[in-house]
Amino acid sequence: MIGNDTLLGQIATLIETLHLSYEEVVYKIPYRNLLIMQKDRLHACIGERIQKVSGADMAARRMGG
Numbered sequence: 001m002i003g004n005d006t007l008l009g010q011i012a013t014l015i016e017t018l019h020l021s022y023e024e025v026v027y028k029i030p031y032r033n034l035l036i037m038q039k040d041r042l043h044a045c046i047g048e049r050i051q052k053v054s055g056a057d058m059a060a061r062r063m064g065g
Helices: 007-018 022-028 031-040 055-063
Strands: none
Touching: 007 022, 007 031
């Protein structure tokens, strides 16, 4: 993340990204939990998604079958 240099900036970011109230961010949920929640938040996939392929699948594709 870029920014969040001040405590108020961090609070504003947590409120916006996690859709929480000010009271939840400041008083109810511990800071460590907020950071984990922010890290685990799902993000949109932009571009191609990487898929793991086995060696056998690669060889089969190369052989044309």
